[in-house]
Amino acid sequence: MLKVEGLTVRSGDVELVHDVSFDIAPGERVGLIGESGSGKSLTALSLMGLLPEGVTATGRAALDGPDGGGDDLVGVPESRLKRLRGRDVSMVFQEPMTALNPLMRIGAQVAEIMTLHGTPRPQARRRALDLLDRVRLPEPAQIARAYPHQLSGGQRQRVMLAIALANEPRLLICDEPTTALDVTVQKQMLELIAEVAPALLFITHDLAVVASVCERVLVMYGGRVVESGPIREVFTRPRHRYTEGLLAASKLTPRGTRLPTIKGSVPAAGRFPGGCVFRNRCPHATPTCEDVPALTGDGHAHACWHPAD
Numbered sequence: 001m002l003k004v005e006g007l008t009v010r011s012g013d014v015e016l017v018h019d020v021s022f023d024i025a026p027g028e029r030v031g032l033i034g035e036s037g038s039g040k041s042l043t044a045l046s047l048m049g050l051l052p053e054g055v056t057a058t059g060r061a062a063l064d065g066p067d068g069g070g071d072d073l074v075g076v077p078e079s080r081l082k083r084l085r086g087r088d089v090s091m092v093f094q095e096p097m098t099a100l101n102p103l104m105r106i107g108a109q110v111a112e113i114m115t116l117h118g119t120p121r122p123q124a125r126r127r128a129l130d131l132l133d134r135v136r137l138p139e140p141a142q143i144a145r146a147y148p149h150q151l152s153g154g155q156r157q158r159v160m161l162a163i164a165l166a167n168e169p170r171l172l173i174c175d176e177p178t179t180a181l182d183v184t185v186q187k188q189m190l191e192l193i194a195e196v197a198p199a200l201l202f203i204t205h206d207l208a209v210v211a212s213v214c215e216r217v218l219v220m221y222g223g224r225v226v227e228s229g230p231i232r233e234v235f236t237r238p239r240h241r242y243t244e245g246l247l248a249a250s251k252l253t254p255r256g257t258r259l260p261t262i263k264g265s266v267p268a269a270g271r272f273p274g275g276c277v278f279r280n281r282c283p284h285a286t287p288t289c290e291d292v293p294a295l296t297g298d299g300h301a302h303a304c305w306h307p308a309d
């Protein structure tokens with residue numbers, strides 16, 4: 001349904017995302033994980049045609065239509081993307097307050113994305129209420145009359161989801177949509193996203209979140225997809241050492257435990273040129289790795305001395 005091939009994102013001469021390829025099938029929920037700066041957001045923004053100024057994408061990203069035709073998302077004119085954005089592909093961002101217009105009532109904002117794509121206003125207004133109901137906001141009519149600041153963070157994020165779903169997109173992209181929400185609200189929102197997404201690309205750095213929402217995962221590191229596969233496979237038999245590192249640093253290690261630490265001496269500077277890629281999250285934990293006191297507040301950080309693979 002979505003086919004991304006050789007997606008490369010550059011800022012001037014600097015390559016920020018390198019040759020990324022992946023597919024998403026209709027109805028499939030795919031997670032995109034990786035540490036901060038690994039290129040997750042730029043990958044997603046490329047698919048929306050929303051890259052920051054001076055940043056460009058090359059390669060191919062095609063969205064199949066229900067009639068068998070395809071729509072290119074990369075390297076097409078802005079006028080074309082404007083028609084696809086918010087209609088065929090839509091996105092929910094981390095912070096709804098920056099995406100919502102503070103001076104416009106919620107109902108009008110949900111309706112607007114439909115009128116922009118050709119739905120007559122009265123119909124859009126009616127459908128806005130149905131959408132607010134679909135994202136399980138209580139009293140949709142009351143919510144429709146409210147301004148963004150009158151809603152809670154969780155309610156605002158549900159509104160963003162209603163806006164994203166308004167034109168029945170073929171693909172929904174979510175970039176850390178629940179990071180700003182408290183744990184209970186987060187859980188409800190994740191369940192809702194998993195239920196309503198037509199096909200989903202879900203960006204997060206939280207492995208537990210990706211495991212609860214997605215069926216498949218792509219792991220990004222340094223602008224590349226270094227590993228991909230079904231969640232269970234990647235999380236129980238990671239092939240790439242960065243994925244091992246992510247797992248070791250999370251509560252989702254196959255044994256369900258945090259990494260053991262091993263007492264040792266402080267490593268000599270330069271013994272691991274370039275520094276350990278895992279920072280303090282060594283997945284190896286063999287006697288060749290050592291604790292480095294005082295790197296973290298609790299005095300227990302880990303240094304990995306394995307050479308880079």
Ligand SMILES: Nc1ncnc2c1ncn2[C@@H]1O[C@H](COP(=O)(O)OP(=O)(O)OP(=O)(O)O)[C@@H](O)[C@H]1O
Nearest residue numbers: 011016034035036037038039040041042043052055
């Ligand atoms: N406008 C820009 N101009 C130049 N470089 C940028 C720009 N935006 C992002 N970058 C760089 O591109 C790389 C990838 O950034 P990106 O935002 O995609 O990472 P990310 O994995 O989404 O991180 P996070 O989880 O922190 O959002 C980073 O090194 C970042 O500094």
